[in-house]
Amino acid sequence: ADAPEGPPLAATLPKSAPVAPLSQASAAARWYLMCIHAEGRTSDELSAMPLAARSINLLDSGQPLALGRAHQAEFFENLLSSAPSCLPLISRTHAELLTKPGAHRVTVVNSSPNPIFVDREPVQRGERRELTQGQILSFARLQNNAYFHFIWLQVRTSDPAVLAQLASAGGS
Numbered sequence: 001a002d003a004p005e006g007p008p009l010a011a012t013l014p015k016s017a018p019v020a021p022l023s024q025a026s027a028a029a030r031w032y033l034m035c036i037h038a039e040g041r042t043s044d045e046l047s048a049m050p051l052a053a054r055s056i057n058l059l060d061s062g063q064p065l066a067l068g069r070a071h072q073a074e075f076f077e078n079l080l081s082s083a084p085s086c087l088p089l090i091s092r093t094h095a096e097l098l099t100k101p102g103a104h105r106v107t108v109v110n111s112s113p114n115p116i117f118v119d120r121e122p123v124q125r126g127e128r129r130e131l132t133q134g135q136i137l138s139f140a141r142l143q144n145n146a147y148f149h150f151i152w153l154q155v156r157t158s159d160p161a162v163l164a165q166l167a168s169a170g171g172s
Contacts, residue, residue, distance in 0.1 A: 030159040031058040031099045031106050033137060037152035040082025053078055056153070058106060064096035068112070079151060086150045089114060089141050095123075104162050105130045106155055108137060115140070117149065131155045133166055 035054040038046060046054055056072060058065055069076055070092035080086050091112035098107040108118065108129050115122040117138040118129045131137065135155045140147035157163065 030060055030162075031155065031157050032056060033058070033097075033153040034156050035079055035151060036136075036154045037138075037149070038079040038083070039086055039150035040080070049078070058097055058099045060099050060101040060103070062098070062100050064098045064109075066093045066095075066111075067097055067108075068092050068094040076151075083150060086139070086141060089150070090139050094139070095137075104159075104165065105132050107131075115147075117147070120147075120149065122147075133157050133162060 033056045035046060037043075053075070056065075056067070056075060065071075068091050069087065076087060076090055091114055094110070094112040094114065095116050096109045096111055098109075099105075108116065108123065108131060110116050110123045110125050110127055113125055115124055117123065117136075117140055118131060119136050120138070123129050133155060137153045137155060138149040139151045140149045142148075
């Protein structure tokens with residue numbers, strides 16, 4: 001099978017990269033998703049976008065956060081403004097993300113008939129995956145019998161305890 005297209009995973013930040021909180025307003029968000037690749041945008045264009053336009057905060061409420069066009073419409077529309085044909089491939093409610101107080105992981109559950117990917121591995125409807133600092137949650141389209149990943153969202157944390165645990169484990 002053909003290898004999926006898109007930037008190589010090695011081009012992303014290392015899992016042990018320290019991460020600061022996004023802003024004072026989001027200090028309660030220990031976990032967040034940061035867009036590190038969007039089809040039609042260069043890395044310089046992404047970097048120039050305000051943090052709020054390229055990140056989604058996950059609060060430790062114990063309640064799932066719905067991820068999709070119906071819930072973060074402006075986020076996805078802005079990121080894919082140069083590739084609008086990809087937008088319908090993100091379901092209105094594509095997945096649910098859950099973080100719990102004190103947890104060292106984020107749980108994703110696919111709610112869509114379209115797969116979502118964790119480190120390029122598909123997560124089918126109803127399946128659940130645990131994610132941690134540095135892992136990639138992506139959306140893809142099928143093209144020539146291979147998936148092309150058009151948005152990459154990196155899981156990040158500002159939790160000092162998680163970052164210390166990752167550092168002591170050598171980032172693994």
